[in-house]
Amino acid sequence: xxxxxxxxxxxxxxxxxxxxxxxxxxxxxxxxxxxxxxxxxxxxxxxxxxxxxxxxxxxxxxxxxxxxxxxxxxxxxxxxxxxxxxxxxxxxxxxxxxxxxxxxxxxxxxxxxxxxxxxxxxxxxxxxxxxxxxxxxxxxxxxxxxxxxxxxxxxxxxxxxxxxxxxxxxxxxxxxxxxxxxxxxxxxxxxxxxxxxxxxxxxxxxxxxxxxxxxxxxxxxxxxxxxxxxxxxxxxxxxxxxxxxxxxxxxxxxxxxxxxxxxxxxxxxxxxxxxxxxxxxxxxx
Amino acid sequence: xxxxxxxxxxxxxxxxxxxxxxxxxxxxxxxxxxxxxxxxxxxxxxxxxxxxxxxxxxxxxxxxxxxxxxxxxxxxxxxxxxxxxxxxxxxxxxxxxxxxxxxxxxxxxxxxxxxxxxxxxxxxxxxxxxxxxxxxxxxxxxxxxxxxxxxxxxxxxxxxxxxxxxxxxxxxxxxxxxxxxxxxxxxxxxxxxxxxxxxxxxxxxxxxxxxxxxxxxxxxxxxxxxxxxxxxxxxxxxxxxxxxxxxxxxxxxxxxxxxxxxxxxxxxxxxxxxxxxxxxxxx
Numbered sequence: 001x002x003x004x005x006x007x008x009x010x011x012x013x014x015x016x017x018x019x020x021x022x023x024x025x026x027x028x029x030x031x032x033x034x035x036x037x038x039x040x041x042x043x044x045x046x047x048x049x050x051x052x053x054x055x056x057x058x059x060x061x062x063x064x065x066x067x068x069x070x071x072x073x074x075x076x077x078x079x080x081x082x083x084x085x086x087x088x089x090x091x092x093x094x095x096x097x098x099x100x101x102x103x104x105x106x107x108x109x110x111x112x113x114x115x116x117x118x119x120x121x122x123x124x125x126x127x128x129x130x131x132x133x134x135x136x137x138x139x140x141x142x143x144x145x146x147x148x149x150x151x152x153x154x155x156x157x158x159x160x161x162x163x164x165x166x167x168x169x170x171x172x173x174x175x176x177x178x179x180x181x182x183x184x185x186x187x188x189x190x191x192x193x194x195x196x197x198x199x200x201x202x203x204x205x206x207x208x209x210x211x212x213x214x215x216x217x218x219x220x221x222x223x224x225x226x227x228x229x230x231x232x233x234x235x236x237x238x239x240x241x242x243x244x245x246x247x248x249x250x251x252x253x254x255x256x257x258x259x260x261x262x263x264x265x266x267x268x269x270x271x272x273x274x275x276x277x278x279x280x281x282x283x284x285x
Numbered sequence: 286x287x288x289x290x291x292x293x294x295x296x297x298x299x300x301x302x303x304x305x306x307x308x309x310x311x312x313x314x315x316x317x318x319x320x321x322x323x324x325x326x327x328x329x330x331x332x333x334x335x336x337x338x339x340x341x342x343x344x345x346x347x348x349x350x351x352x353x354x355x356x357x358x359x360x361x362x363x364x365x366x367x368x369x370x371x372x373x374x375x376x377x378x379x380x381x382x383x384x385x386x387x388x389x390x391x392x393x394x395x396x397x398x399x400x401x402x403x404x405x406x407x408x409x410x411x412x413x414x415x416x417x418x419x420x421x422x423x424x425x426x427x428x429x430x431x432x433x434x435x436x437x438x439x440x441x442x443x444x445x446x447x448x449x450x451x452x453x454x455x456x457x458x459x460x461x462x463x464x465x466x467x468x469x470x471x472x473x474x475x476x477x478x479x480x481x482x483x484x485x486x487x488x489x490x491x492x493x494x495x496x497x498x499x500x501x502x503x504x505x506x507x508x509x510x511x512x513x514x515x516x517x518x519x520x521x522x523x524x525x526x527x528x529x530x531x532x533x534x535x536x537x538x539x540x541x542x543x544x545x546x547x548x549x550x551x552x553x554x555x556x557x558x559x560x561x562x563x564x565x566x567x568x
Contacts, residue, residue, distance in 0.1 A: 088456070091455070106498065121448075122455050122457050124437055126439075155502075
């Protein structure tokens with residue numbers, strides 16, 4: 001892979017956090033179905049509190065990477081460690097924000113139940129919620145401005161309202177790693193920035209690392225430490241300024257790509273499937 | 286005559302076992318029904334009950350304990366459905382394949398059976414007096430087991446049922462819980478078949494929960510209401526059946542259905558009221 005991804009940036013990042021184990025460590029990871037790897041030799045150390053945007057076109061393997069970290073897909077080669085330990089299927093150290101999608105209107109859950117499940121849903125035993133857990137849920141409701149909506153069935157919430165509770169659910173148990181799978185898709189710009197700020201604030205408060213899969217880097221541009229750009233079976237890792245450049249992305253795609261900056265926003269033009277528009281289908285569903 | 290309560294005081298002691306059984310079934314059915322609804326498994330209940338019937342019919346024919354036969358049939362069905370039908374779509378077709386087979390085997394066994402005819406009919410449509418001491422002991426142990434197990438796995442099972450993606454990400458063993466649930470469901474169905482019969486199990490394991498979920502979306506209130514409805518139907522049905530000359534199941538199913546209709550009416554009225562208040566605010 002390129003110097004940028006395998007060499008310089010990675011070393012500097014791991015040396016700056018040399019004293020702590022990285023929250024997430026991906027080593028020589030290759031993933032693919034049959035002969036065609038979606039990405040290969042991926043190396044990535046994610047430090048505490050680091051915000052990494054994962055960008056790429058459809059079919060580039062963004063969701064597969066998240067699923068591999070969640071232990072729901074197996075790597076073809078390499079390994080992934082969470083807090084220094086090999087991953088298993090899911091973990092309580094992970095807060096997960098699934099893609100925004102509509103919920104059946106009759107789902108018997110209210111907003112605050114979603115939060116409570118994020119806190120104690122994994123726990124066996126008599127289903128009573130402790131006072132401490134209730135207080136924690138109430139605190140998160142403060143954070144997401146959700147007290148008024150907390151008693152509504154989640155099927156009655158708008159997309160943006162539901163995603164606020166999803167963010168709350170992901171952070172309520174103070175995870176070390178937040179995995180967000182296109183949490184902003186299908187939301188309007190105002191809601192996108194509210195949610196992005198919520199996630200940003202939570203990761204700062206609890207120094208949680210964030211892997212944020214998105215089609216559009218703009219809503220999170222101000223908070224992103226590094227970008228992992230997947231395309232064409234290859235990838236680049238680095239700061240937005242290092243990766244989101246015409247020459248770097250052109251090399252990645254093997255075709256001319258224009259990265260246009262305008263008033264603090266970035267648009268990637270020209271690459272097949274790389275345009276910043278919403279795609280109806282995400283890969284592997 | 287539909288009702289005759291003149292000898293009620295003399296009849297009641299005869300059905301004490303049945304009333305106890307009905308109470309246990311109401312508790313168990315109301316609780317597990319919530320998960321049957323949450324996991325969209327109503328059809329599985331029906332499928333399991335047909336195989337439970339087949340198991341009971343075979344047991345009757347070969348002269349072993351009927352409850353034992355029905356548990357075996359239930360568990361076989363539950364495990365088959367859980368293993369072969371891990372995806373919802375597959376599950377329904379597996380059930381649709383198993384169900385007529387089970388019913389056919391059951392009918393075959395019953396037609397070969399030479400004993401009392403009421404035994405045959407009871408397996409399909411339920412019976413009250415038939416709950417003798419050993420049968421009650423079976424029911425009590427099964428329902429105690431199912432209720433306690435359900436309470437202990439309640440939170441993870443609810444998480445896995447209603448929010449499976451996030452539950453898996455948080456390390457909840459969703460598929461293992463699915464197997465455990467199917468086994469518990471198999472036991473619950475086998476127990477219910479003894480009282481309401483194979484054809485009408487849904488009225489105890491599905492209808493009360495479906496009714497409760499019409500009027501509340503609180504995960505605490507729903508199971509409580511569901512249990513209340515199931516108890517009303519099962520115990521109330523037996524109390525009415527004592528005074529009437531019909532099998533117990535029509536009473537149970539009718540009460541259950543009436544409660545469901547009532548809950549739908551309440552939900553509809555609430556919706557209208559909500560719309561009216563919105564209209565008032567915007568006017």
